[in-house]
Ligand SMILES: Nc1nc2c(ncn2[C@@H]2O[C@H](COP(=O)(O)OP(=O)(O)OP(=O)(O)O)[C@@H](O)[C@H]2O)c(=O)[nH]1
């Protein structure tokens with residue numbers, strides 16, 4: 181348990197004015213501060229309603245709820261206090277000013293409550309990352325995934341894997357000890373490998389599934405591509421429900437890549453409008469075409485639009501093909517293409533249904549264990565050591581033991597037991613004040 185000498189406080193609810201404002205305190209002086217304002221220390225974990233006063237003047241600042249959570253059974257592990265106020269700007273300002281005047285109290289920095297919870301072993305690094313994602317979650321899929329991470333889904337799995345590793349390591353070390361005595365320790369090694377092989381497979385599955393988790397967290401990228409004047413910008417505006425992109429009958433209207441954030445079937449989506457693909461003598465348009473191709477190739481999904489039957493270049497062969505301007509008649513929609521009129525709206529439901537199905541195939545199902553590059557890289561390292569640890573060392577079992585130790589260290593890094601200092605500052609700095 182890390183003891184911090186100072187007591188921090190902050191407005192933990194949103195920006196005033198709001199219906200209710202919650203001010204949190206954490207540290208050794210939290211109880212005394214709550215008592216100073218509310219007159220008595222509330223019974224632990226029970227809300228007490230009453231006047232909240234400035235102890236210096238006796239003036240009533242507000243009437244509200246006071247709570248006290250004694251450490252270590254609190255959110256941060258320290259003594260924690262909460263004041264639930266009327267969410268007016270002046271009310272909140274008066275209470276914060278009063279708290280700041282008490283000895284040993286100071287305003288909290290960004291993420292400082294969470295940092296104390298982490299320091300006191302209330303949360304591990306992956307749970308802190310889950311909490312950061314939960315606060316930032318905008319879609320249903322992001323909320324589910326972040327809640328699983330914040331609730332320790334990855335931490336528990338790591339603990340299981342680590343237990344298996346420790347068991348395998350004990351077997352390998354025993355085999356090394358026995359071999360010193362001249363015995364052939366084949367069954368011990370076989371027993372260790374029987375633990376290592378399925379463990380290596382399980383970690384590898386989680387690493388492979390990480391792309392799905394990262395897509396849920398960051399959003400799926402969907403690029404609209406096609407020849408000039410196919411109606412790409414018109415479709416982007418239709419899906420976005422606003423005039424985000426310039427539409428005109430002039431081919432080559434769109435030059436830069438335009439990005440629109442939206443939610444599709446509970447998933448975060450970044451929809452890209454791109455320049456029409458064609459040979460051009462205009463240097464600016466050439467650059468637009470280059471960017472269009474690059475972004476479309478890197479996208480998770482591509483919508484290929486054409487008002488004729490132009491087919492996508494080989495690099496975009498996987499695209500969903502859309503025949504636009506169906507209201508103008510023209511030849512029949514080619515097999516496998518979706519017919520669309522952005523003007524009448526015909527075909528848009530089929531197009532969205534197809535997009536949702538493809539998005540679901542990319543990111544759907546139970547929340548992925550891993551949703552950040554940092555977690556994936558540490559896990560991939562563990563996976564590499566485990567794969568090697570499953571191999572044949574020609575009797576040099578100390579090499580197997582070393583791979584197992586390195587795998588354990590990489591697993592520890594996922595949950596922040598080792599080598600965390602560099603990630604901590606960036607992570608806590610991204611939290612809001614009061615969290
Ligand atoms: N009749 C009809 N016209 C359409 C439809 N969709 C787009 N258009 C028209 O087609 C022209 C080109 O539309 P844009 O959305 O600018 O096409 P674009 O693919 O973005 O074009 P560039 O950015 O120049 O590559 C505009 O005049 C649109 O009004 C449609 O469904 N039906």
Ligand SMILES: [K+]
Nearest residue numbers: 409428430433
């Ligand atoms: K155009």
Ligand SMILES: [Mg+2]
Nearest residue numbers: 412413433434
């Ligand atoms: Mg356009």
